[in-house]
Amino acid sequence: MTQRRWSEHRVIPGRGRPATSARDRNATRRQQRARSHLEQIRGRRRTSDGPPPRILLGAAAVVSLLLGASFGGSMVAAAQSWIGGQPARLEAVSIRGAQRVPLEAIAAATGLKPGAPLNEIDPRSIERKLSEHPWISDAKALRLPTGRLLISVNERVARAVVAAGGEAGSLAVDATGTPFAAAESSDLATLPRLTTTDAVLKDEADETLALAVELAYRLPEFDLPLPLELFIAAPSDPTGYSLQLPDLKPRVVLGRSDFDARLSALARLLAAGVPEVTGSDSLDLRFADQAVLRGAPSLPRSAQAAAGRGRATSSNARPAG
DSSP states (O other): OOOOOOOBBOOOOTOOBBBOOOOHHHHHHHHHHHHHHHHHHHHHHHTTTTOOOOHHHHHHHHHHHHHEEEEEEOHHHHHHHHHHTTOOBEEEEEEEESSOOOOOHHHHTTTTTTTTOOOOOOOHHHHHHHHSSTTTTEEEEEEOTTTTEEEEEEEEOOOOOEEEOOOGGGGEEETTTTTEEOOHHHHHHSSOEEESSSOOOOTOOHHHHHHHHHHHHHHHGGGGOOOSSSOOTTOOOTTEEEEEOOOOOOOEEEETTTTHHHHHHHHHHHTTTTTHHHHHHHEEBTTTTTTESSSSOOOOGGOOOOSSSSEEEOOOOOOHH
């Protein structure tokens, strides 16, 4: 009897037909490798051409969520505008450096409205507008793609007030001697007052006002308080600069020179506590080696105050300037 041979049949996973030999199995593997290689090439081409729309939208959604979690609603709105091809708009204004000027006033001074197109906002123009505010010396502006405008301001510092006369009333004066803005009630109560015979011009620096401000703020160096008022005489008047100190009756006449020596003498006289000094109408320190009192009886010899420049007296000595 003839014996029949049965060939071995194997089923390749995922295939419906069997491979009848090793040669068939090798051919099948080669075909699989070829198809895999072809799919890789096609995938690289799709990547270089950009992801399909559904992938881009998915990525954009993720970016929007991340930005929103980090920076808030304005960032999300900016991202959504960018995705939709719309220009970003002004969402908020952040201000730094404002102490005196209200934030609302600074925002209003920019002239911007919420929702203004961000690309139409000129930071340099904003800086110029803010610098026109009387209490702002300079400003910097920066717009962010998130829809936020950053503003940094440097405010002017009032060092004294001066009577401008007429409707102008009292003006705040900075360290350069420039009257720059209407003084407020808090300024009138706390800052030295400057009184001058010359006309006061707003926004114009004045050397005599600048010297008066400097002189006023040098008094603490000599353990003296800031003056309540500082008088500036006319150029032809030899009395020059005079002070009115808190809780001191006499006006202190300093002249126009040797301020350090005269302020030192004033400090020593006040420390001596001579009643005739504090009770006089005028204390003139312009005279060499002595302080001259006016409006008070002559001092008895036992009450004369050694002040380093000499003594307090009712002398008519010649002033030193």
